[in-house]
Amino acid sequence: MPEALLADFLAFTLAGEAPAVTAGEAAVGVQWRWLGAGLLALAPAALADDAPRIVLSAGVHGDETAPVELLNVLAQDIAAGKAALQAHLLIVLGNVAAMQAGCRYLDDDLNRLFGGVHLSVPNSTEAGRAAELEACVARFFEAGPGARWHLDLHTAIRPSVFERFALLPQREAAYGADVFAWLGAFGIEAVLMHRTGSATFSHYCSHAHGALACTLELGKVMPFGQNDLSRFAAAASGLRRLIAGAAPADGTTPPRCFDVVGQLDKRSDAFKLLIGDDVANFTPYAQGTPIARDGEQVWTVQHAEERIVFPNAKVKVGLRAGLLVAELPVV
Known part of the structure; x- marks a missing residue:
């Protein structure tokens, strides 16, 4: 066994x-x-x-x-x-x-x-x-x-x-x-x-x-x-x-960094994505773009550009239905 x-x-x-x-x-x-x-x-x-x-x-x-x-x-x-x-x-x-x-x-x-x-x-x-x-x-x-x-x-x-x-x-x-x-x-x-x-x-x-x-x-x-x-x-x-206790391999490209600047919380069954149900993760949107609605609550892009990650209107009420992220400047 x-x-x-x-x-x-x-x-x-x-x-x-x-x-x-x-x-x-x-x-x-x-x-x-x-x-x-x-x-x-x-x-x-x-x-x-x-x-x-x-x-x-x-x-x-x-x-x-x-x-x-x-x-x-x-x-x-x-x-x-x-x-x-x-x-x-x-x-x-x-x-x-x-x-x-x-x-x-x-x-x-x-x-x-x-x-x-x-x-x-x-x-x-x-x-x-x-x-x-x-x-x-x-x-x-x-x-x-x-x-x-x-x-x-x-x-x-x-x-x-x-x-x-x-x-x-x-x-x-x-x-x-x-x-x-x-x-x-x-x-x-x-x-x-x-x-x-x-x-x-x-x-x-x-x-x-x-x-x-x-x-x-x-x-x-x-x-x-x-x-x-x-x-x-x-x-x-x-x-x-x-x-194995080794160091990271040389020559790799460092990742781009993004700050989570907003979260779409599904508060009711009325929650709806306004960007379509088939968008890819990290799709960018310009400032002012409406992203989602739940009753009177509307989420819009607040920065010059934000990207959507994990959009999913089918989650249970009370769970996260997506994240909005903005790229951090390279230091």
Whole structure:
């Protein structure tokens, strides 16, 4: 059973199996621990407690399958000695039930339930999973004093002017140049700088555990088996360098930076996008352009140019239906 788990962690997880043995050592000297459905911890046997602690998550939305497949290949290669590991690594396959059902989520968007928000929807399928993931990453981070990372890997529903982009959670400390160097190494073309808190997985790990956390949008949503993982080569290469303790690759292009300057909150079923339902992420609009309406509330572009990200009028009432961002000047 452990061999099956390490050989294809994704297939093992989707089958709903639990190993008879929950910890062991792979042939290359990497210790592994199965911590629950979709939860696998890996570390070299002789690694110090103060080595970096890195959480790599995917599948928080069950239909975003390419990053899940990417992490599955990474786990296989670590166990087979094909990928170097010099960190305590936790691989998280997020919404397993939704992945099994082939949908985004069953009851509630899992990436809106962290930081205790899951307590407000106790009957939701995703509420229990959010609580489980919070507890798992808390134990993982608190097991040692090393530097903490969390990279939450996603793919977007709609096309994007920038195919690969990232969202940095709001925090008091400024993000250093090393962060943007790593983002460039992952192939990230644009970065959104959040100025307010949220209930996402990356924001939770940043604020609750002091992790250097980021949400990475790496391409387009596709079903399992239909992903071209060659399109994710930059992200895969960057992740392997990070967990191996190497520096970011030289010669990468730093991403363009955008400030989140507005949020479209769906307050009622009357909410309507005024820009069409098929616009690409990062589509630009000029000052004064009406973007959305909800009853008497109308959102218009306030800056000389703003771009729309994640427009989705079909979200549940009370959730975010889009972000408006403006490009930050190059420093």
